Amino acid sequence: MIVFQQLIKRYTCGAAVVVMLFAIGANTARAADITISCGSVGQDFEMCKKMTDEWAAKTGNKVTLFTSPNSTTDILALFRQQFGAKSSEIDVLMVDVVWPGVIKQHLLNLTPYAKGIEKSHFPAIVANNTVDGKLLAMPWFSDAGLLYYRKDLLEKYHEKVPATWEEMTATARKIQDGERKAGNPEMYGYVFQGKAYEGLTCNALEWVSSYKGGSIIEADGKISVDNPQAAKALDMAASWVGKISPKGVLSFGEEEARGVFQNGNSAFMRNWPYAWSLAQKGDSKVKDKVGVAALPKGGADGQSSATLGGWQLAVSKYSKHPAEAADLVLYLTSKEVQKRRAVEGSYNPTIPELYKDSDVLKAAPFMGALYDVFIHAVARPATVTGEKYNEVSAAFWNTAYATLSGKSKGVDSVKKLGQDLAHIRHGDKW
Template sequence: MMLKGIPLLIAAAAFLAGACLGSGRASAVEIAVSCGSMGQELELCRQGAEAWAKQTGNSVRLVPTPESATERLAYYQQLLAGQAPDIDVYLLDVVWPGILASHFVDLKPYSKGQEKEHFPAIVDNNTVDGKLIAMPFFTDAGLLYYRRDLLEKYGLGVPETWEDMTNAAKKIQAAERQAGHDRMWGFVFQGRAYEGLTANALEWVDSFGGGTIVDAEGNVTVDNPQAAAALKLAQSWIKDIAPEGVLNYSEEEARGVFQAGDAVFMRNWPYAWALTNGGDSPVRGKVGVAALPRGGDKGKHTGVLGGWNLAVSRYSRHPEIAASLVMYLTGSAEQKRRAIVGAFNPTMPALYQDADVLKANPFLKSLYSTFTDAVARPSRVTGEQYNRVSYAFWDAVHGVLAGQAEPEQALSSLERDLKRLGRRGW
């Protein structure tokens, strides 16, 4: 009788195992995701990933990464070169697809056409050799933050040119210090020698009509009088309207000074809006946002295209499930939530007409063209060489800001170096 009962027990066990698999629980997997480095960015990522996990029955593990984009890229390259499965979903800067494309799966088989809901320019940026290697997560462009109350106090308008901004910063800084605010500075920005300085400096150069370092045809164009004039003005800010410490500021250091009430103007990305207007912010309700100034009367308003994207590693053990997480996090509902809670710019045009999004971020409507017409860094044309191009550019600019070289000298040397690099092939 016992022998006859064994097949029945096996059959029952098989039935129960099948029932568990059908429920999605026994087959649940853990997906490791890198989608934020710290603070609100990391918390919003965690919330979104956990909501997906609850919906699908899988689990997620957030992988901490360096805050600096430069350090994060180096960390990614180390993992990917070793084909490590440690991270399933990677957060990619908008300038990285050309550098890292070979390490990520084509998402088109998993997207079900979802990419058509996003800005075409970002989708094109993320498409390499016909493969959609990343989905748009949020977009960015550099913006000018200003103390609305201080401009009103001193009878000044929002600056249209960098020269206007410089003069307004000097006037307010001097008056506030005379009134006892010894720590007041006119302008803070991202001056550390890293990718953030490439973004800032390209905004200065392009706003003066000095081009984009390397043009769309691959020609090095950075050594020109307009670029030199832009850097000369920026050099004059240091220790005048900007603290010398700005040479080591990233986004958060600049925001810290501005949000503490110790700066009149700040260049930063849109994420800073929600934080400067947070409940514990000393400048809550006193901040305005505008397009970055023009480079002189003949210049243009320019913000560098930024933003981040989500990609699935070729070395993931569960690429299909990882892709499901990517589609959830980059979908309309999650992008709307992130825009309202954290001021992360959606990559879907439809959300720029959403009443809830606009209520939380009133500047989005008036600055829509700033995001859609943002100037791109030359990452597509320089491909895998972009990191070297950017390093050479920010290093040269940092030397100018630190007073170690004059703009004309630095740009001439930079152009020679980039041409040598370009001869090896972009």
């Protein structure tokens, strides 16, 4: 501003120049500086910078990337601090799939800006992001639980990809026993995420839903987990520990499970899609030996269920540039940008049409198998429970952990969990 005033004083005799300078100042004022949190390191950062720079060039606005923590827990805590201060520092937020209901009062309703384009995305994700009739976030990239298996070992033991958890258990035991006799004492049948954290909530929800035991808490707020099918699912999972799964699985997160599988010491693994590209790298002991399938059904009458994961883009209600921020969100979540992210970075699109795109399938062949998985993905009860979701999830994963560790049987576990959830709810509404 000081420089601007000096220029005016210097050219007081040139009225036309003064008018021009004011015009330049007015145009500069109209440009918005949008700050986005969309990944802090590596490929996440580079791709976000590249595509936000493109939007900035097209619109004449400026984009600043905000460096956020790596831990999702820390990111949410940071956002809550910002919200508490009604800070406008971050305009566009990258939010976990379970957050829209938790931070709903701080997010802008994107419905007027989306103008129906959200209908081109997976319905389950859009429903997850819609709270009280408001579209609080646009789907950006998605995740869902998958079954990884050793193609070579299934062929060696003349087995097929298991359709049910019962079949998986039997096949895993057969391969485990055979490989141990062949000289690999560290071989196991199945690894998954079994420690007491959010990953166990994802695994256990898949088990329960696959046996048609509901989704813990239904969309209408009803607590449904206290039922025989949910108990059966937890008991089935508990039967794996120390048998086809190492006892140490009770301390496994995603990376611990991947480490065992990728080192060639497990026939099957439950994990997210990210593990595919790592299993195909040159240093992987299972390179070119891995197949991917939908998770097994809970018995012949069950269904294949995968917990919905992934990330969304939302706009802070405290942004000083809501229209521009919303436009950036719609650009980054568009079909064109999602296709490029899928081809260049193996990010899973949230638009069903892209799972049939020849360019996407050429770059990431495994994505062709994910379409049905995402269509039938089951969401965690975050939207209906809102700010109480963290308590709900902790109660669920602790219950699952108690069953896996042999401290409780399934029927007792789900009964206690139902009572615990009723106490968390406090009345008829969450």
